[in-house]
Amino acid sequence: MSTETTDILIIGAGAYGLSAAWWIGERDTGARVMVLDAGDFAANGTGSCGAGVRMQWGLELSIGLMTESIAFFEDAEKRLDFPGGIEFKQEGYMMLARDADMLGDFQANVERQNALGVPSRILSPEEALKMVPELNPDLLVGAAFCPKDGTVSPFLWLDALLRAIRRAGAEVRFGTTVTRLEQKGGTIVAQTTKGPVEAAKVLVCTDWAAPQLLAPLGIDLPIEAMPNEAMVTEPWQPVFGPCLVRIEHGLFINQLPRGSIVAVVTRELPKDESSSNHADWLPLGAGLFVETLPAFAHLNIVRNWCHPVSITPDMQPILGEMAVPGLFLAVSAYKGFMTSPAVGRLMADVVLDGRSNHPALAAFNLKRFETGDLIPEPLVI
């Protein structure tokens, strides 16, 4: 098979891959961009996520990425020329505090967030119940709330990016698996199921699947896959505003603008790349859902799905150029969807210029796992 060539090859058409492709196009350098994905549209992490986006993190770096990303989501309809928009329901995230200790922690977070410009605040139980009257009042002594957080449709987000980058001339192909990366002179050749592609630069955005692609090049990535499971109800009106979080249970509840309620329960499970459902999940997920929103016990659950998310030792992304010249990596650590606007921008800069002055790039490098400079995020759900 003859070898195709491109300037920049992006592997993975999820939120990171497509956002980076869009930002590369925005720079208007004339670089030819090709994006390859092994699956079909939205087949992996982005298409399976709970769809929440939040500024309420515990670390300045995370907050910085999300402040930038949420500003982009607010403007995405215009910036991506996507009439109808991406269903950004910006009505906040409410993190329920079950006791005074937790509320104290939330209070400290809110102070730190406020100092960084995040408009979060503490709600009394009465204020929380006013926003979500269906909430079980016995579950909270208060809550942390940020009105800038919310939910975006992952499918519309990917579709908006996909159409925009195709309009800008990028080549995006689904159903094409990259099986191997090889160094060849100053370029990199990607062997794929549809023939080889040679590129000056390659950006790998395959999340937890990245280690198997990079290992043959001598690059060892501390990334694992952990199954994560969710369910969705039939549509119900009226729609309550905020996304709900019970951090001690890994529970996230989000009512989509069309009325369906998504519930995700993240729990510690052994490393596993399969997306098979777990037999014990539905009683757990439905149990926490009903306990949190007893008035919705009658709602039918229509679907329950599972998909692995990426896990790193400090649950922070790995971003930047690898030891192989021209080879770049962007792995999210289970927040690729919500951070994709900002990470796409900084990765575009790194790929085009070899550098970016974005603080996240310096911090979220691969070397930190050797030096031990981990950056643990306290507010992982």
Next chain:
Amino acid sequence: MTAPRIVVVGAGPAGIMAAREAKRRGAAVTLIDEALRPGGQIYRQGDAALASSGVGLPEELAHKRTVLEAFAEVAEAAEAVDYHSGATAYAVFPGPQLHVALADSSRVFEADALILATGVGERAVPFPGWTLPGVLYAGGVQAIMKAHGVRAGDRVAVVGAGPLIIAVAAQLAEAGAEIACVTLLTPLRVMARRPLGLWAGRGVVREGMAYLRQLRRAGAPVLEGWVPVHAEGAPAVESLCVARHDGAGRPLMGSERRFDVDMVAMNFGFTANSELARMAGAEVRFDSVRGGWVPVRNEFGATAVPGVFVAGDGAALRGAFVAAAEGRIVGAAAVLTAGGKGTAELHQELAAEFTERRSHQAFQDALRPTLDLPSGVWSWATDDTVVCRCEGITQGRLRQAVDEGHVTVNGIKRNTRAGMGWCGGRTCLASVAALAAQGQAGPPAETPPMRPRPLARPVPAGILARREP
């Protein structure tokens, strides 16, 4: 040796006969059924207080009695089958184990063998106006007559493909409806290509002729080689336009006829309820006439997944007589396999059942061409016709997705939301697959179905939250 635990899903002809056969052979049998009374869709029983269960002709009613007597035998035995009515089997996990929603809680049934006899659902071909109130599935119209003694319309058009159309039209006429028209995609005489098959099904053919005579007496026009063009009315259906088609399913302009109606009954074949089998990990093959993606099985109904069997129409549409014979084969094979018997012994022991199934199967083969859908039928929907009813996704939006390069069923689903709603894609899957096939320039066989995930049927959160230990 303890008795093998056999769990059967579905109390239609296949499930009931499988349960009886397994019970007779000493198994501990559990029978799970969605309906409140046994019989399945085909032998649906009405409310006991209504004298409505007589819908049907003598041979059909005799078979119904046989099946229901088999149910009575196992339900009233000293050590009866563990029968759960009004119960929804919503997931299968390795084991095999079956997850079931009962009235107030959910329960896991561990099985040595799981027999899925889940039947079929009706297949729609979308045309403009098919989502108007008053446009119903023909089988659904029949079910309303059988279960509730209610005639769902007064002046009715019955449109579709295959013999069910004739039966429903005649039963509606019998119930006092005026039949405005009956249209069949393919003339029933194509069955004559297989005279031996017709002979094997002569009882059923005789009853079909009786239905046709009944329609003729009622003055109902039976238009063969005709298709629906559009239904109109506000807020509910008031008229249906039909036309002759070109042989490939596309209506011939200029041949239209319009009928004033207050109900349209429609059926274009069936889709196998294969969700549970696919969830269990069974491979599927595509058979457009016999139910779309159907589980791959051996002659005893066993899939390649240990302990998972499929019987009846849910494995491949062949009607109640084949289903009942096959139920006996699969019920016996599940017990005998659990007892370590090999293929040769099974063949010897089940020779009579195999002969019976073969004989009924021959008639089904003769029927087959009446249910074949030519590719042109998928062009009836115009760009503004809603194809996915749950999410309100139009044919135009689906075409756009295909034009933009989304040519797999799952890719189209995630790009458009078609198939993400209440019905889990059962209604629109055939349409989406046909469009995907056009995008790939290949038959739907090459397009894998939507990934099977729980729940096979919606279940309230409160019931899932209460799992019995």
